Amino acid sequence: MANPARSILHVGFLLAFSALAGTGVMAITHYHTKDRIEENKRQVLIRGLTSVLPNVTYDNDLIADHITVKGPDKTGANKSLSIYRARYKGEPAAAVVTTVAPDGYSGPIKILVGIQYNGVISGVRVVEHRETPGLGDAIEAERSDWVFSFDRRSRQNTSPSQWQVKKDGGVFDQFTGATITPRAVVRAVHNSLQYFEMHREELFAVMENAGTADNQQKQHAAVSVEKQAETIKQVK
């Protein structure tokens, strides 16, 4: 009678031991890689942010100086969106709005929109999408120049009816075999621009840690951002 009980205990210990050993190995690896993984994510974010602010001078740490707002209702994305703010000598210079076009051909499209303080777009990049390869993926900067057609556009030089693809009477090209994708991106960019203009003052009003931060740290951050921008230029 003691045998089954012992064997159940044995099995239990065996499982517990495996779970413990497995978790231990994972925990050790996690501990040793987590800084590097964080750093990698940061680098990816910095690269994205600097790529949409090509002609903007700023000296603050973009990542530290961001606010989270409730998304513009018109885009249909009611998730909270991050807005990164670029300042030069404390004065607002530009902002990067992260937005989501919910109506892509196959799912949401994540977009970074860089907007200068005067309301002119400095750059747009698509950071995540699941559009058809070879058709809809021309929205990627690596695949085609299409996304650069947003550069220097503003609500002043492009009227609301022009903020559309050519098929709908606007100024932006559509792709052969894919109209839904560029239509979604154009709409999302336009919405973020409208949102930015409407809320410009409040967006820059909230000073988070960056403005009051210790000067040395600020300079250090600015240098690292510049370095990052330089290396990206070299790579290109």
Next chain:
Amino acid sequence: MTSVRTIVYDGLWKNNQALVALLGLCPLMAVTATAINGLGLGIATMSALILTNAVVALIRNHLKTEVRIPMFVLIIASVVTVIELLMNAYLHELYRVLGIFVPLIVTNCTVIGRAEAFASKRSVHHSMLDGLFMGLGFTIVLLLLGAFREALGYGTIFRQAELMFGDAARHMVITLADDFDGFLLAILPPGAFMGLAVLIAVKKIIDKRILQGQRIIKVQNVQRVTGSNAPDIL
């Protein structure tokens, strides 16, 4: 006794996990739009196979039949998570491209299949070899299918090699045709099914040729021994 030769032959050809056992097809089809993606996932899967086989073989005498499957799952999940963390840290760009398919190695039936069928009964040494060659056979299929689809779809081979080998590898890209618009179907999901079908068919044809070759040799041997044409023996 399992000889090293049998392990190599089984892993690469006779019992190739992708072409014969048809295991792990979901990641196989999903990531092979380019050769580099295939190679990346292949190597990750191979590392997982070698490590889990080693661990399972190491503890094979302490396994209890009733709980061996949960233990395999625990081991595989731990090993794959470790690989995933390491890739995220040291091959971040590739990790971003492969996305969900790295953690999904856990569900690749090849891994648990080899643990159950091989590693739980053999020595650590042989189990690791089995993991290496089963993984290598899987990787080769991923790489071939990726190269095949990429060549048709983009007109290149090894594009985005820098994701894996760093910036120095940018010149590795082989452009087969300039200004090639691409045969879109090849890089879409149907292309994966067709490509895999072609690979399996090619393997079958080669197998058949080899078999015919062996028959001819056999017939010749028979003739030599009996001195007669004896096709009825076959």
